[in-house]
Amino acid sequence: MLFNSLEFAFFLPIVFLLYWFVTHRSFKQQNALLLLASYFFYGWWDWRFLSLIAFSSLVDYVVGLSLANAETKMKRKLLLSLSILVNIGFLGFFKYFNFFAESFAQAFTLLGEPLEISSLKIILPVGISFYTFQTLSYSIDIYRKKLTPTKDFVAFFAFVSFFPQLVAGPIERASNMLPQFLNRRDFQYHEAVNGCRQILWGLFKKIVIADNCAKFVNIIFEDPSAHSSSTLILGVILFSFQIYGDFSGYSDIAIGVARLFGFKLMRNFAYPYFSRNIGEFWRRWHISLSTWFRDYLYIPIGGSRGSTLLQIRNIFIVFLVSGFWHGASWTFLCWGGLHALFFIPLVLMKRNRTFLHSVKTKWLFPSLKEGLLIVFTFSITSLAWVFFRAESVSESLLYFQGMFSNSILTVPEILRDIKAIVLVLFIFGLVFIEWIARDHQYGIERITQKWSSPLRYGFYYGLTMVIFMFKGIPQDFIYFQF
Amino acid sequence: MKKFLVHSSLFFILVSVSLGIVLYQADGYSDTFYVRFTTPKQSSLIIGTSKAAHGIMPGELLKILPDDSILNFAFTIAHSPYGPAYLKGIKRKLSEDTKNGLFIVGIDAWSIADSSEDPNDESQFDENKSFLNKLRTVSSKPNIPYLLSFYNNMYIKIFERDTIAFLHDDGWLEVKTDMNSDVVARRIKNKVEMQIDRKKRFRFSKTRLSYLYETITYLQGRGEVYLVKLPVHPDLLSSDDSVVPNFNELMIRLSEDTSAPYYDMTEENENFQYVDGIHLHRESSKEVTKRIAFWIKELRSDKNMN
Numbered sequence: 001m002l003f004n005s006l007e008f009a010f011f012l013p014i015v016f017l018l019y020w021f022v023t024h025r026s027f028k029q030q031n032a033l034l035l036l037a038s039y040f041f042y043g044w045w046d047w048r049f050l051s052l053i054a055f056s057s058l059v060d061y062v063v064g065l066s067l068a069n070a071e072t073k074m075k076r077k078l079l080l081s082l083s084i085l086v087n088i089g090f091l092g093f094f095k096y097f098n099f100f101a102e103s104f105a106q107a108f109t110l111l112g113e114p115l116e117i118s119s120l121k122i123i124l125p126v127g128i129s130f131y132t133f134q135t136l137s138y139s140i141d142i143y144r145k146k147l148t149p150t151k152d153f154v155a156f157f158a159f160v161s162f163f164p165q166l167v168a169g170p171i172e173r174a175s176n177m178l179p180q181f182l183n184r185r186d187f188q189y190h191e192a193v194n195g196c197r198q199i200l201w202g203l204f205k206k207i208v209i210a211d212n213c214a215k216f217v218n219i220i221f222e223d224p225s226a227h228s229s230s231t232l233i234l235g236v237i238l239f240s241f242q243i244y245g246d247f248s249g250y251s252d253i254a255i256g257v258a259r260l261f262g263f264k265l266m267r268n269f270a271y272p273y274f275s276r277n278i279g280e281f282w283r284r285w286h287i288s289l290s291t292w293f294r295d296y297l298y299i300p301i302g303g304s305r306g307s308t309l310l311q312i313r314n315i316f317i318v319f320l321v322s323g324f325w326h327g328a329s330w331t332f333l334c335w336g337g338l339h340a341l342f343f344i345p346l347v348l349m350k351r352n353r354t355f356l357h358s359v360k361t362k363w364l365f366p367s368l369k370e371g372l373l374i375v376f377t378f379s380i381t382s383l384a385w386v387f388f389r390a391e392s393v394s395e396s397l398l399y400f401q402g403m404f405s406n407s408i409l410t411v412p413e414i415l416r417d418i419k420a421i422v423l424v425l426f427i428f429g430l431v432f433i434e435w436i437a438r439d440h441q442y443g444i445e446r447i448t449q450k451w452s453s454p455l456r457y458g459f460y461y462g463l464t465m466v467i468f469m470f471k472g473i474p475q476d477f478i479y480f481q482f
Numbered sequence: 483m484k485k486f487l488v489h490s491s492l493f494f495i496l497v498s499v500s501l502g503i504v505l506y507q508a509d510g511y512s513d514t515f516y517v518r519f520t521t522p523k524q525s526s527l528i529i530g531t532s533k534a535a536h537g538i539m540p541g542e543l544l545k546i547l548p549d550d551s552i553l554n555f556a557f558t559i560a561h562s563p564y565g566p567a568y569l570k571g572i573k574r575k576l577s578e579d580t581k582n583g584l585f586i587v588g589i590d591a592w593s594i595a596d597s598s599e600d601p602n603d604e605s606q607f608d609e610n611k612s613f614l615n616k617l618r619t620v621s622s623k624p625n626i627p628y629l630l631s632f633y634n635n636m637y638i639k640i641f642e643r644d645t646i647a648f649l650h651d652d653g654w655l656e657v658k659t660d661m662n663s664d665v666v667a668r669r670i671k672n673k674v675e676m677q678i679d680r681k682k683r684f685r686f687s688k689t690r691l692s693y694l695y696e697t698i699t700y701l702q703g704r705g706e707v708y709l710v711k712l713p714v715h716p717d718l719l720s721s722d723d724s725v726v727p728n729f730n731e732l733m734i735r736l737s738e739d740t741s742a743p744y745y746d747m748t749e750e751n752e753n754f755q756y757v758d759g760i761h762l763h764r765e766s767s768k769e770v771t772k773r774i775a776f777w778i779k780e781l782r783s784d785k786n787m788n
Contacts, residue, residue, distance in 0.1 A: 006630055006631060020483060187483050187486075189483075189485055189486050192486050193486070193489075196490065212636075419636070457493065460493065461493070461496060461497065461500075464497050465497070465500060465501075468497075468501055468504070468637055469504070469636060469637045469638040470636050470637075470638060471636060471637065472636070473634050
């Protein structure tokens with residue numbers, strides 16, 4: 001079920017009313033309802049894969065309890081290995097089997113020994129990369145004795161499958177979410193209104209920005225050789241906003257929906273395109289995944305300890321794994337590798353921990369230096385998106401080649417379409433609103449705060465009508481495929 | 483909670499009413515399919531792909547066959563090739579008590595071909611995802627389910643009037659476009675190239691042919707069925723027919739097997755003007771429709787005399 005679908009528009013109010021009016025007397029009943037609703041939400045896409053979530057949850061539930069009782073280090077290690085094996089095993093089979101089989105066959109062919117390995121028709125279960133990481137972190141945290149396992153079966157299963165963030169995150173930690181499932185939730189008017197407001201902003205980013213960008217991006221990436229340099233550059237910029245609108249829009253909706261049920265999910269995006277270097281970008285983009293990799297991969301392999309060379313090695317490992325997490329393709333590995341390369345100057349100059357806060361909020365405009373740094377960071381991250389969007393590495397290289405030709409100073413041909421101009425205006429609107437809200441959780445949290453009630457509701461009404469009137473052709477959320 | 487429910491309900495009502503007002507404005511300018519799902523259920527239909535949608539004018543038919551009020555229910559090659567989805571759509575659009583309907587069935591090779599991996603596996607047909615398969619409400623105005631789930635434009639387009647295409651209430655799709663000979667020649671050249679490219683992907687589908695049989699048989703139970711192969715620009719005829727080997731023989735056999743009269747208008751190709759080689763210009767549509775109407779009239783009078 002998609003957040004921007006008609007089915008969800010019926011599903012959400014029904015679950016909301018049942019949650020607060022039928023099961024409100026006991027948080028255990030509320031958890032049971034959430035569990036049922038989440039399985040229904042997921043089963044709407046493909047009920048066969050419910051067993052996979054259930055099995056993954058069961059393994060980590062049992063492993064968690066066993067870890068708490070295990071006395072020897074060996075037994076603890078074995079239990080953790082079991083959890084990793086099952087979770088990574090599922091992920092490896094469903095997501096990476098064909099990639100490895102094909103790459104293996106290609107390698108043999110290159111060595112002059114043609115090998116035929118037939119690939120399997122495997123359907124990738126939606127959200128598997130997200131809930132697998134969520135359950136893994138639970139077992140690892142218990143192993144590290146940072147978390148006490150829960151005995152509440154329903155609460156744990158509801159935590160793993162919690163429908164607002166089940167299929168595309170944020171990837172929650174049990175330490176943040178489980179206590180919320182194990183305590184009473186009270187309805188709070190301001191939280192619910194805040195949730196609705198965040199949902200509205202997320203829908204705007206997804207339906208107006210991302211879906212409309214997709215139309216032009218698809219045309220441009222379909223045949224890059226048919227377009228001028230300036231159009232290809234515009235195509236990359238539009239894709240940067242498409243993926244931002246799509247994924248941060250999804251996260252806003254997820255966080256907003258969770259708020260309606262009294263839950264606080266972690267923040268997943270903090271205006272990444274206003275970053276002044278790549279380090280800051282990664283502290284602001286897909287925060288739940290970046291911090292997951294930081295805590296469970298980067299720090300365990302050494303992190304920023306040791307020599308510069310070791311630090312660079314660690315950064316490459318993390319970015320390549322992160323690229324591979326996104327998809328079983330060489331393009332994602334290139335994307336990750338490119339970001340690791342962008343990071344090296346910061347490590348060498350020891351500047352990867354600069355810019356820990358937003359650009360000063362008391363001024364409307366950034367300083368010239370900050371402005372240039374923001375434009376530069378946006379440009380390099382946009383260039384890297386080419387690998388993310390293209391179907392193959394060779395296609396990406398052709399795209400890069402096309403971007404730098406004599407036609408770079410021409411007017412992009414897609415701007416002859418009035419819809420493209422309207423879209424560009426919306427993107428300016430998005431950037432402006434998010435810029436003035438850059439020290440707040442999401443775009444429209446701030447701008448309506450001091451307004452009178454009629455003006456505020458007028459704004460929500462106007463934004464809702466804009467979403468309806470300028471909706472793009474509905475597209476699946478990009479991150480569903482991961 | 484009470485405050486929240488009151489506020490959100492009022493907001494929801496306000497937005498729903500506003501949206502309802504916007505959607506009510508949707509008409510023949512809004513898209514090239516919508517109006518066909520706003521008319522009442524019908525007893526006579528023109529079916530086929532975009533060739534028939536452009537080429538057969540119900541209003542002109544009515545002048546010659548005054549008892550046959552008919553709706554053009556033809557879509558595009560992507561939406562209405564013969565198959566389970568189109569048959570389902572036709573059944574939904576026909577009123578249950580139809581007994582003496584008139585059905586003009588446009589046939590061309592593309593409508594019994596498919597580009598999927600296995601052209602005979604109906605589960606792979608693209609149109610399974612379309613409104614013809616999924617839309618249950620086919621005769622309400624405004625048609626909210628269509629507009630919410632299948633309208634593939636920005637809703638702001640509902641207010642646009644300056645469009646090339648206009649879908650009339652009788653389902654005829656009128657296209658107002660530049661008919662300068664150079665422009666038309668360029669469009670035909672593009673279409674030829676497009677069809678050559680398309681031909682590499684499309685293959686004859688036995689399943690689609692059997693659905694064409696089934697559609698004809700179903701409609702014969704509801705009235706008279708006439709098969710028409712509409713004209714096409716001479717430059718496109720060979721590529722059109724060669725998608726399905728022995729297409730003409732196949733259609734003649736189909737006509738004999740089902741006893742549905744067959745009118746092959748491609749023999750008159752030279753007499754008409756085309757927008758792009760495939761779709762007729764409106765003056766030619768008028769002429770083609772007249773010829774079809776007179777052909778039906780003649781067949782009927784022959785039948786009556788016998």
